[in-house]
Amino acid sequence: MLLRRMGTLQVVIGHTSGALRDAAVLGYRVSPLFSYYSYHGPVFRVMLQVNRGRVPENRHYGFISYCPQCGNSQSYSWDELGKISCPCNNGEVSPSLVVSGPLWTGPLHDGDYVTEMLNLVGQWRWTSNRDTDLEKFLKQIIDESDPNLPFGYIKLDEIGSRAKMNTPSLSTLMSALQKEGYAVSRSHISPNSIKTNCPLTMCIQIARQLQNG
Numbered sequence: 424m425l426l427r428r429m430g431t432l433q434v435v436i437g438h439t440s441g442a443l444r445d446a447a448v449l450g451y452r453v454s455p456l457f458s459y460y461s462y463h464g465p466v467f468r469v470m471l472q473v474n475r476g477r478v479p480e481n482r483h484y485g486f487i488s489y490c491p492q493c494g495n496s497q498s499y500s501w502d503e504l505g506k507i508s509c510p511c512n513n514g515e516v517s518p519s520l521v522v523s524g525p526l527w528t529g530p531l532h533d534g535d536y537v538t539e540m541l542n543l544v545g546q547w548r549w550t551s552n553r554d555t556d557l558e559k560f561l562k563q564i565i566d567e568s569d570p571n572l573p574f575g576y577i578k579l580d581e582i583g584s585r586a587k588m589n590t591p592s593l594s595t596l597m598s599a600l601q602k603e604g605y606a607v608s609r610s611h612i613s614p615n616s617i618k619t620n621c622p623l624t625m626c627i628q629i630a631r632q633l634q635n636g
């Protein structure tokens with residue numbers, strides 16, 4: 424359930440960067456430039472960059488927890504493994520807490536790199552010559568690469584079923600979250616979902632306010 428919730432790209436990157444974790448000892452670091460998932464196939468594509476230089480303390484390579492009780496999801500570094508807890512249990516370990524990893528918990532794309540891709544698309548007139556949504560797609564990928572966004576996404580259906588109400592539209596909820604100061608984007612992995620640094624419990628509260636407002 425957890426992996427379906429967050430997507431499998433992180434696992435793919437996790438395996439790759441896991442193998443190259445040993446290479447880190449030799450002074451290399453790995454980071455994703457562009458990641459792509461398509462339901463048809465399914466297709467998983469990850470473009471990684473290998474640079475000389477050390478990763479600070481295995482940043483973005485760790486574990487994630489999911490609490491089926493409250494739906495909260497968090498990431499943990501190796502050092503924090505013994506401190507995994509859930510807010511719904513007053514910071515204590517929830518008995519039903521599911522932990523996965525090690526995997527990639529950082530951004531799936533490099534925003535600057537994808538912006539360059541978008542510029543090339545304009546220069547090469549790929550959008551005007553071909554009938555594709557390439558430009559729109561790349562803009563969405565750039566939105567997803569916001570480093571303030573967490574590893575996973577939240578399905579609107581999950582907000583609806585936990586709040587026991589019909590969820591507001593994706594765009595209504597997104598602008599409400601932005602107004603509250605949270606980072607938010609769509610997810611190319613799951614169409615009716617959002618990526619946000621707003622905790623699920625707060626998303627539910629905001630969705631309820633929208634319905635009552």
Ligand SMILES: [Zn+2]
Nearest residue numbers: 490493509511
């Ligand atoms: Zn919980």
